[in-house]
Structure formats: C-alpha cells, structure tokens
Amino acid sequence: MELFVHDQLASGRGHVTLRRCVATLSSALGDAVRQHRLAHNAAEYTSVCRPTKYERACWSPAQAACFLRYCTQQNDPLTDLYELIIGTGLRRGEALALHWADVHFDDHVLFVRHTLSNIDNSTPVFTAPKTKSSLAWVGLSDRVCAALRRQAERQPGRALVFTRRGGQPLRPEYALRHFHQLTAQAGLPRIRVHDLRHFAATTMLSSQVPLAMASKTLRHSTLSTTTEIYGHLLKHVALDAVRAIEIALAGADAA
Structure with missing residues (x-):
C-alpha cells in the first residue's frame, strides 16, 4: 500500500x-x-x-486597481467579470452562473441562485451554491453596476451575464487561464481567481467594515467561518470592542 x-x-x-x-x-x-x-x-x-x-495570496488595492486598469486598456472581454468578483467577493462559479434576471440595478443588488461547476473536468453544469447561506442577496456598488451595464451592452439578449460568443456558459478553467495570462501581462503576482474573493474580504475587514456585515456579504454560514479564515485581519475588531468599553466608562465618569 x-x-x-x-x-x-x-x-x-x-x-x-x-x-x-x-x-x-x-x-x-x-x-x-x-x-x-x-x-x-x-x-x-x-x-x-x-x-x-495553501497560503492565501492577496493583492493590495493598488495591485487590484492596476489589474483592472490594464484589462480596460486592453479592452479585454472578461474585464467586467473580474470587476464583479473583485467588487463583490462572489465565487468564480457564482459569477459565471449569474443570470440577468437576478441582477436588480434599481436596488443595487443581485441574487445568487446558482454556481457553475465542471463534471469530469469537461461539462459545465449549474448546481446549487456552496452552502444554504450562499443563496442570498449581494449588494452592488455604483462601480460594479457600471461594469454590469457595460457587459449588457457588450452581449445583449443573453440570459447569462457572462457567456461565450455562441451564448454558452464560460468554462471556469478558461476564466482562470485567461486571468493568469492577464496577470502575467500586467506584471502582477500570480494568484488564483478565488483569491480575488479574498481581496474583497481583506479589503472590507482592513477598512473596518463590521465583522457581521463582511460575513454577510461573503455569505459565510457563520461568523466563526469568517474569523477562522480572516482572523489575522481582525485585530482592529478586538481593539474597537475594548475602546467602546473605555468610552462608555469615560462618559459615565463625566456624567
């Protein structure tokens, strides 16, 4: 054996x-x-x-902005796919499975209903999201809404947001391979498409977005999942908690 x-x-x-x-x-x-x-x-x-x-790799905001700027300069057809993942923290399969019927521009939200996976590394199929909590609303910034509107103009009349020329779903491995090509051309550190989700998470947490809000946006099943993955970034949460006690006590003393 x-x-x-x-x-x-x-x-x-x-x-x-x-x-x-x-x-x-x-x-x-x-x-x-x-x-x-x-x-x-x-x-x-x-x-x-x-x-x-696996040691999670993560770009800085400057590197992410550089990558998106390079993609725009090249007029790359997948620019808005990467813009969506970076701007929302969606998983690759969720972004590739996104339907226009689940994008609500007026409300600045989208709803995750499916994920795109490969069966036997050859046939892409739509399946349920990773967990029950993954099936949820995700907010859209003005920048991401603009990216989705550009995509609607680029490929009008499609049910899926991102497709191949014939309307078939984009293959997950193609999105990854193409991402690596663009990353190399832009002169940036090699990471995975999934690491763009980590970029979104680390940016939220390092910007002191409340843990519960970040966890909800990432659609983790529990807060403990977020802390286990990104605990090294949550030092400011601990400091904010004890500072709140300090401020409360100072206010009481002054009363």
Whole structure:
C-alpha cells in the first residue's frame, strides 16, 4: 500500500483524493476481515500526509486597481467579470452562473441562485451554491453596476451575464487561464481567481467594515467561518470592542 500511495502521488494524484481512496479501501478490507474473507487489512495503517496548507495570496488595492486598469486598456472581454468578483467577493462559479434576471440595478443588488461547476473536468453544469447561506442577496456598488451595464451592452439578449460568443456558459478553467495570462501581462503576482474573493474580504475587514456585515456579504454560514479564515485581519475588531468599553466608562465618569 505504501508503494501504491507513493506511485499515485508521483503521478499527480491529489492528497485529498488519495486519502479518500485509501479510506474507502481500508473500510472495504476491514469489512472483509470481519467476515473472515481476509486475514488482515493491508490498508489499515496506511497514511497519506496532509498537503501543505495553501497560503492565501492577496493583492493590495493598488495591485487590484492596476489589474483592472490594464484589462480596460486592453479592452479585454472578461474585464467586467473580474470587476464583479473583485467588487463583490462572489465565487468564480457564482459569477459565471449569474443570470440577468437576478441582477436588480434599481436596488443595487443581485441574487445568487446558482454556481457553475465542471463534471469530469469537461461539462459545465449549474448546481446549487456552496452552502444554504450562499443563496442570498449581494449588494452592488455604483462601480460594479457600471461594469454590469457595460457587459449588457457588450452581449445583449443573453440570459447569462457572462457567456461565450455562441451564448454558452464560460468554462471556469478558461476564466482562470485567461486571468493568469492577464496577470502575467500586467506584471502582477500570480494568484488564483478565488483569491480575488479574498481581496474583497481583506479589503472590507482592513477598512473596518463590521465583522457581521463582511460575513454577510461573503455569505459565510457563520461568523466563526469568517474569523477562522480572516482572523489575522481582525485585530482592529478586538481593539474597537475594548475602546467602546473605555468610552462608555469615560462618559459615565463625566456624567
């Protein structure tokens, strides 16, 4: 089994996928042992090391602005897709699955109903958002509304906000590959499209947007999810809390 694990990792199999394979195999072999069909479970003590935790990369506001400015100068067709993700913190699949029927310009909001995913890395399909809390309203700034209006002019008469020339959904891997090409051309650090969501989150929190409001905008299932992911940015929240107590006590003393 150790040789199997080594060969699978060497061939590029992901750690998470391989751990699930080994767990399933161990369960099946364990059942065979209990039924006296095998003498021992060869996978019982096989372990797959956890991969190094991904270190979230994040652009500064200046880098994000530089990227969007470069895309605009190039008249790139996906400029407004990246503008939407940066300006709202939507996940890539949610932005690609956005329908015009769910965009409400007068109210400056959109509603997330779907996400676009790949099945077998080949067929894009619409599925439910990541969590129940992901199915929610998201506010739109004037800048993002302007980007969406430009997109409506660029591709009129479509049900989806972002499509290929023939009206088919954009493939998630294409949006990522194209993003990497633009990033390299603009001379910016390489990050993932999903890291644009992290940019939105870190910008909100570092600008002292209340934690509950940021969590609601990101549509995390709980506040603890936000703090676990972005806890290193929340030092100002702790300071604001104790300063509020200090101000209250000072006010009481002065009364």
